[in-house]
Amino acid sequence: xxRIRRHLLELARLSREDxxxxxxxxxxxxxxxxxxxxxxxxxxxxxxxxxxLEASTRTRSSFELAAKRLxxxxxxxxxxxxxxxxxxxxxxxxxxxAAYQPDIIVLRHGSAGAPHLLAxxxxxxxxxxxxxxxxxxxxxxxxxxxxxQHKRRIEGLKVAIIGDIAHSRVARSGIVGLSRLGAEVVxxxxxTMLPPGIxxxxxxxxxxxxxxxxxxxxxxxxxxxxERLAEELFPSDxxxxxxxxxxxxxxxxxxxxxxVMHPGPVNRGVELHPAVADGPQSIILDQVTNGLSVxxxxxxxxxxxxEA
Amino acid sequence: MGTLVDRRQAMDATAMxxxxxxxxxxxxxxxxDLQRLALVGVRTRGxxxxxxxxxxxxxxxxxxxPVGELDITLxxxxxxxxxxxxxxxxxxLPFEVQGRAIVLVDDVLFTxxxxxxxxxxxxxxxxxxHVRLAVLVDRGHRxxxxxxDFVGLTLETTRDESVRVRLVETDGEDRVDVxxxxxxx
Amino acid sequence: xxxxxxITGGRLVCPASNLDVLGTLEILDGRIVGLHPGEATPGPGxxxxxxxxxxxxxxxxxxHVEVGEPGYEHxxxxxxxxxxxxxxxxTTLCAGPGGRPPNDxxxxxxxxxxxGREVAGVHVRPVAALTRGRAGERLTDMFxxxxxxxxxxxDGDRGVEDAGLLRRALEYAGGVGxxxxxxxxxxxLARHGVMHEGPVATRLGLKGVPxxxxxxxxxxxxxxAEQTGARVHLGPVSTAGSLRALRYAREAGLAVTAxxxxxxxxxxxxxVAERYATSLRVRxxxxxxxxxxxxxxxLAEGLIDAVTSLHRPQSAVEKEVEFxxxxxxxxxxxxxxxxxxxxxxEGALSxxxxxxxxxxxxxxxxxxxxxxxxxxxxxxxxxDPAARVRVEADAWASRSSNTPFLGQALPGHVRWTLxxxxxxxxxxxxxxxx
Numbered sequence: 022x023x024r025i026r027r028h029l030l031e032l033a034r035l036s037r038e039d040x041x042x043x044x045x046x047x048x049x050x051x052x053x054x055x056x057x058x059x060x061x062x063x064x065x066x067x068x069x070x071x072x073x074l075e076a077s078t079r080t081r082s083s084f085e086l087a088a089k090r091l092x093x094x095x096x097x098x099x100x101x102x103x104x105x106x107x108x109x110x111x112x113x114x115x116x117x118x119a120a121y122q123p124d125i126i127v128l129r130h131g132s133a134g135a136p137h138l139l140a141x142x143x144x145x146x147x148x149x150x151x152x153x154x155x156x157x158x159x160x161x162x163x164x165x166x167x168x169x170q171h172k173r174r175i176e177g178l179k180v181a182i183i184g185d186i187a188h189s190r191v192a193r194s195g196i197v198g199l200s201r202l203g204a205e206v207v208x209x210x211x212x213t214m215l216p217p218g219i220x221x222x223x224x225x226x227x228x229x230x231x232x233x234x235x236x237x238x239x240x241x242x243x244x245x246x247x248e249r250l251a252e253e254l255f256p257s258d259x260x261x262x263x264x265x266x267x268x269x270x271x272x273x274x275x276x277x278x279x280x281v282m283h284p285g286p287v288n289r290g291v292e293l294h295p296a297v298a299d300g301p302q303s304i305i306l307d308q309v310t311n312g313l314s315v316x317x318x319x320x321x322x323x324x325x326x327x328e329a
Numbered sequence: 330m331g332t333l334v335d336r337r338q339a340m341d342a343t344a345m346x347x348x349x350x351x352x353x354x355x356x357x358x359x360x361x362d363l364q365r366l367a368l369v370g371v372r373t374r375g376x377x378x379x380x381x382x383x384x385x386x387x388x389x390x391x392x393x394x395p396v397g398e399l400d401i402t403l404x405x406x407x408x409x410x411x412x413x414x415x416x417x418x419x420x421x422l423p424f425e426v427q428g429r430a431i432v433l434v435d436d437v438l439f440t441x442x443x444x445x446x447x448x449x450x451x452x453x454x455x456x457x458x459h460v461r462l463a464v465l466v467d468r469g470h471r472x473x474x475x476x477x478d479f480v481g482l483t484l485e486t487t488r489d490e491s492v493r494v495r496l497v498e499t500d501g502e503d504r505v506d507v508x509x510x511x512x513x514x
Numbered sequence: 515x516x517x518x519x520x521i522t523g524g525r526l527v528c529p530a531s532n533l534d535v536l537g538t539l540e541i542l543d544g545r546i547v548g549l550h551p552g553e554a555t556p557g558p559g560x561x562x563x564x565x566x567x568x569x570x571x572x573x574x575x576x577x578h579v580e581v582g583e584p585g586y587e588h589x590x591x592x593x594x595x596x597x598x599x600x601x602x603x604x605t606t607l608c609a610g611p612g613g614r615p616p617n618d619x620x621x622x623x624x625x626x627x628x629x630g631r632e633v634a635g636v637h638v639r640p641v642a643a644l645t646r647g648r649a650g651e652r653l654t655d656m657f658x659x660x661x662x663x664x665x666x667x668x669d670g671d672r673g674v675e676d677a678g679l680l681r682r683a684l685e686y687a688g689g690v691g692x693x694x695x696x697x698x699x700x701x702x703l704a705r706h707g708v709m710h711e712g713p714v715a716t717r718l719g720l721k722g723v724p725x726x727x728x729x730x731x732x733x734x735x736x737x738x739a740e741q742t743g744a745r746v747h748l749g750p751v752s753t754a755g756s757l758r759a760l761r762y763a764r765e766a767g768l769a770v771t772a773x774x775x776x777x778x779x780x781x782x783x784x785x786v787a788e789r790y791a792t793s794l795r796v797r798x799x800x801x802x803x804x805x806x807x808x809x810x811x812x813l814a815e816g817l818i819d820a821v822t823s824l825h826r827p828q829s830a831v832e833k834e835v836e837f838x839x840x841x842x843x844x845x846x847x848x849x850x851x852x853x854x855x856x857x858x859x860e861g862a863l864s865x866x867x868x869x870x871x872x873x874x875x876x877x878x879x880x881x882x883x884x885x886x887x888x889x890x891x892x893x894x895x896x897x898d899p900a901a902r903v904r905v906e907a908d909a910w911a912s913r914s915s916n917t918p919f920l921g922q923a924l925p926g927h928v929r930w931t932l933x934x935x936x937x938x939x940x941x942x943x944x945x946x947x948x
Contacts, residue, residue, distance in 0.1 A: 130836070133720050133836075133837065134719075142834075153720075193719060216722075217712055218712050218714070219713075221717065
């Protein structure tokens with residue numbers, strides 16, 4: 022008997038129907054968090070390992086709480102991700118964990134494709150919680166869910182994603198998910214941050230902020246990592262804030278009911294002006310709430326493997 | 330295994346109407362305080378049954394108890410059998426569960442596992458004064474120590490038969506059939 | 515020794531001698547002593563290898579091979595590399611300088627030559643480092659290294675950062691009379707990259723090496739070859755841009771040669787997308803389809819002289835890790851012939867051109883090898899081009915099996931490999947075998 026494992030490795034492998042199914046599921050899980058007893062017994066007796074080999078507080082907390090609200094047992098492992106530094110390879114670490122017979126391993130890792138490696142070698146469902154610059158599928162789903170809740174649709178919306186597209190897994194999952202659901206996606210950043218061929222994921226690319234923002238229904242800003250200064254991807258955060266940051270003046274060029282999103286944590290005054298981050302169009306905290314629902318839905322989905 | 334075929338009709342529309350009316354009166358009789366009564370239908374067919382009971386109670390007593398809708402998917406013990414993803418629909422309980430006299434309403438009582446899951450689900454919303462169970466059909470073969478407080482019809486069945494309830498609201502007609510495998514009589 | 519070997523009934527193919535004829539090859543004392551078209555009469559006591567249906571060709575010369583020794587014997591050593599080469603029809607392998615310690619001093623060169631003679635079973639020709647420690651700063655003692663047996667100089671897979679140094683190196687090597695192997699990649703443009711920069715790398719979230727890193731280095735080497743008149747070998751090339759530089763060099767009559775990795779003629783960067791297979795992390799990186807097509811055309815035309823295995827064995831420890839953490843390289847000695855013949859099957863290359871590309875290393879290095887002619891050394895391969903051989907790690911002589919071709923059936927079955935008249939590999943025993 023071969024156990025069929027369901028994984029969530031990347032949104033790129035999901036069909037439109039798969040994505041909508043997960044969003045619907047997440048919507049129904051949203052209710053659980055508004056109840057007096059915020060817990061259901063669905064995954065009682067199941068084990069979820071959160072293997073976070075790259076610093077992350079938000080995503081790990083969100084996955085942990087999601088697992089707990091479904092009554093799963095959780096085990097959290099954190100550490101540095103470099104195989105060389107640790108002296109133990111990722112596969113060795115994962116095989117050791119697999120000896121505990123976990124049902125799901127949630128992996129955050131600095132290398133693109135690390136979840137795919139585990140999925141090939143480890144007998145557990147693998148959930149990608151962010152792999153290098155590749156994808157962050159649950160972030161992509163929670164962004165979709167948040168937009169859908171506010172706009173009642175995804176199809177036909179103009180969504181601008183502004184920031185360091187080249188070094189953003191959030192951008193990649195966002196582009197893939199949004200375009201698959203029929204949104205018009207425009208990515209924007211200085212040309213050093215627009216990777217070649219990004220259009221193939223389903224978007225347009227422009228280095229001009231105002232063009233990206235014009236008539237947008239949604240603007241997603243990305244966190245700027247100051248380490249990129251060393252790689253000469255942008256000359257200074259002052260110039261970045263002026264040309265690519267989202268301030269009230271730039272936001273005025275979007276549709277009046279345009280939503281402002283950010284995966285967090287925000288560099289206030291760099292990619293987002295404080296007045297915009299805290300303004301009425303910001304739905305950043307809804308993203309956090311929806312992150313929990315989405316991760317419950319994903320854990321539920323992945324635990325549902327059967328035997329074949 | 331053969332396909333499922335109707336073997337006998339257990340209830341027609343008239344019999345069902347009478348059974349539900351009787352259930353409504355039994356619920357009224359045993360309710361200590363109609364103001365605290367709430368009906369909770371177990372999805373799918375428990376919900377329209379609960380609404381019918383609500384209307385009958387309102388007609389008789391002038392008090393319309395609130396109706397909740399319960400989805401027990403997340404509480405089932407067989408949720409992961411097979412690869413299909415079960416549909417999870419919202420649970421709607423538009424009242425405080427705390428201190429209520431709850432009547433769970435379902436169409437068929439069989440092994441008791443659904444009722445067990447429904448009890449767990451209700452408890453997660455608060456601490457009711459008590460919970461009673463009303464079912465349209467009790468077909469026996471319990472696997473858990475549970476019983477229904479209000480029963481529309483007690484039906485003799487064999488373990489491998491199935492009982493199909495059809496309601497106007499969900500299926501376009503009111504009737505109950507006992508079904509079995511073709512040729513497996 | 516002393517035995518006369520007759521290889522009968524085969525198709526003798528030697529582009530260097532303009533030979534393509536059915537006939538018998540006669541070998542005595544390590545040399546070819548006769549080429550007999552048609553049916554020849556074997557003399558008494560001769561070992562006779564029946565090559566009916568087979569191609570009889572000069573043994574292949576592989577310009578870019580990491581032999582693992584010294585320093586990386588868990589991946590490969592001269593014995594296993596030699597056995598793998600012989601199994602692949604390769605009779606001369608050029609051992610790269612990237613051992614631990616690197617081959618940047620005469621002792622290391624002589625070690626490779628001596629050890630190769632003892633255990634490899636095929637000719638081992640060292641390519642010594644161009645700069646000390648392959649650090650790109652100070653030149654090695656090239657006269658000394660050449661006397662020790664170095665056939666060329668190069669820093670292996672390290673591009674030379676300093677154009678001024680490269681110029682001096684080319685000038686100096688010219689005086690030594692050896693070609694310089696230039697790895698066409700500008701380090702400053704290739705930094706952090708783990709695959710070809712383009713839409714696939716963008717989609718996968720992997721850092722890319724732009725084609726420009728190679729194009730610019732190729733042009734730089736060609737321009738400096740023109741400036742210095744030195745013999746420059748670009749190896750391996752992987753981009754259409756390199757081919758433009760090569761065409762310029764050809765038209766200008768420069769002494770510039772080039773090689774291409776056999777796998778790079780088949781695989782594209784798209785293959786990485788399937789599951790981040792670390793066997794596909796190679797240097798230079800796999801390129802898009804348009805580059806692969808250009809490489810095939812360039813090889814057919816002769817703009818690229820040679821095809822090479824780019825043999826770079828890695829153990830499972832080095833490959834069963836994250837894509838960006840894995841060691842680059844593909845084991846290739848035992849797929850070189852198959853991948854080259856696949857091009858023939860696909861109509862991209864004639865058989866004669868395929869054999870020429872597999873033996874061009876002899877001409878590039880000025881070695882007495884790579885031809886079927888009376889008095890030439892009896893480095894000979896006999897292969898059945900119609901037979902298919904499945905790539906299986908268990909059957910491999912190489913110590914490493916890091917290849918994406920596992921499980922595939924490749925054309926070309928090497929039946930015998932002779933090195934200086936000795937049988938280095940035999941798929942079966944010949945008639946009259948001692």
